[in-house]
Amino acid sequence: MIQKIDIDDLQAGMHICGLKNRSGASSFFMNNTLIKNAEEVASLKKKGFTAAYINIESVKTRPSARTEPGGGVAAGSEGPRTVELDNILREAPAQDADAKPAEPVEAQTFTLKDPLDIKDEVGFREEIKEARGIRDEAESTVTTIMHDVRMGKSLVKERMEKTVDNIVRSIFRNRDAITSLANLKRYDAYTFTHCVNVSILSIALGRHLGLRREDLFKLGVGAILHDIGKMLIPEGLLNKPGAYNETELSLMKQHALLSADFLAAARFIALASIHVAGEHHERYDGSGYPAGLAGEKIHFFARIAGIADVYDAMTSNRIYQKAIMPTDTLKFMYTRRKIHFGPELVEKFIQCMGIYPIGSLVELSSGDIGLIKSVNRSDLIHPMVSVVLDRHKRPCRRPLDIDLATENKRRIIKAVDPEIYAVTVESINP
Ligand SMILES: [Fe+2]
Structure with missing residues (x-):
């Protein structure tokens, strides 16, 4: 459970997993970091940090400096290493400048399975009807959540979690049924449909890779809420027809951090899900935003959600773009595999979806x-x-x-x- 606290409330003995600087930029890191003494708090203040994200769960359950793995390090992997605060301070820029994220020093290790060893529990026909209901319900949930956030309300835990859990269950029963529905687009409700689709496709890819059920849930939560920060951006700007100017574009790009911030403030969202929201626009070669993270420094789940995000956006009709066919989209993603998401993950996504995805x-x-x-x-x-x-x-x-x-x-x-x-x-x- 992540909680944002004022830097003045930060004390020695607390574990932090993120920082916010004076300009409003947040940075999250993989491992919780133990604040050892008052001098470290003072250094953070001096560097211009105004708030910290603390992991309450890890404080309760982990008395030592060893920390929660930031989202599902699989069983059998080595325990996470502690990030020394010195690293963060060394990385942090001078006061008032934009904060750079701390190095996520821990390699993100997941025990992945051979996709060909993953078996569905039931056939496509058996699952499709149920899947259709789950997808419709998910769209209704996302619509409600988005409207609530726009109205300044907080996130309702139960309904959102039930929705993601249902998607995970459907994908365990049959990977193709609900995934095939993600290929059906609704032009009139792109924003909501897109969030649901990104969650479905992310969970499908995660399942294809053999991630554990609880990790798929965290991935799905982050994916379904990855763009929630857009609801905190003025509607006029969000729906502006035509191209954004430079100022508007930089405002739009803030949505990833706004999403991460919003989820952190909810206090019941896992750190891995926050990483998905904050890093879904980071790219493998470091060309993404907001932090320009590269390669393995991007959370594994955020890379999965980034693939799903791009695939769904490209295959959807938008005001300014006609949908590109799934096969052509996958071809494009394949040509950019070393730049955007890492070759291996793109290849696995194609294997998961098929060169000719279901429904094409x-x-x-x-x-x-x-x-x-x-x-x-x-x-x-x-x-x-x-x-x-x-x-x-x-x-x-x-x-x-x-x-x-x-x-x-x-x-x-x-x-x-x-x-x-x-x-x-x-x-x-x-
Ligand atoms: Fe986004």
């Missing part, structure tokens, strides 16, 4: 149009398709399922724009 349309060598029904994760170019239009592009009376892994007459020749044919995963799974 493809043209077969026969001229038929097929809808991707399921991904063959050991053979990505040969998914299961449901032929919905014949070679003359006329609807089939009964869609024909073909497993391209065993079919040798037909193969996929290209992805096609679903808007042209108005076929979605919903139309074959009513």
Whole structure:
């Protein structure tokens, strides 16, 4: 549990996991740091820090300087190291300047599984109806949360946690059902749908990597609330049509830290979830914001959510951008894998989603149009398709399922724009 306190209330013996400076910028770090004496508090004040984030849980449960791993270091990994305050002070800029984040010295180690070893509990058909209800409920929850925050209300714990828990459960039962629904976009409610989709896609990728259930929950909470800080930005600016000028852009970029701050203030959100919100726009090569963190210094969960965020944004219709097809989006992300998210994680995301994600349309060598029904994760170019239009592009009376892994007459020749044919995963799974 994270609590923000005034720097004047900071005392020796407390563990801090973040700092805020006079200009309002916050920085969070992986490990809690023990404040050993009054001199350290004085040094922080001298450096211009005005508030600290303390981890109440870790103070209660960990009497030593060893600290909570900042979000789910998996069982079997080495315990976290303590960040010496000296490091933070050395990193911190002079008084009144923007604070740089402290080095997260701990390597983020997670025990990951081979994705091919992860088995779904039930089939797609069995889960899709339940998944649809969970997704709709999630959208309603996010809409309420966003409106509440805009009105100055605080975050309601129970409903938000239940929503994320339901998504995690659905993905454990079947990875593809609720993920396929994330490919259905709602132009009129982009902000809310996007938050839900980012959470679904992040949890799906996390599950694909074999993360533990409790870590997936933390990841999902951070992802569903990653843009909550946008609700603290004037609506006029948020919905401004056209390009932002430089000042507006820098204001917009504050949303990541505003999100992290808001979650920290809620006091019941795990540190890992706060990292997701604060770092989802950081990029692997250090070109992101707000802190310009690079590589492994970006929290692993924030890198996962960053991938989901970009994928969903690119595949959605926006005021200023037409949706890019999932396959083309994945291709783009692959070409940028070393710059944006790290090659390995992007490759895993593609393996999770499929080169042709579920719900996308493809043209077969026969001229038929097929809808991707399921991904063959050991053979990505040969998914299961449901032929919905014949070679003359006329609807089939009964869609024909073909497993391209065993079919040798037909193969996929290209992805096609679903808007042209108005076929979605919903139309074959009513
Ligand atoms: Fe964002």
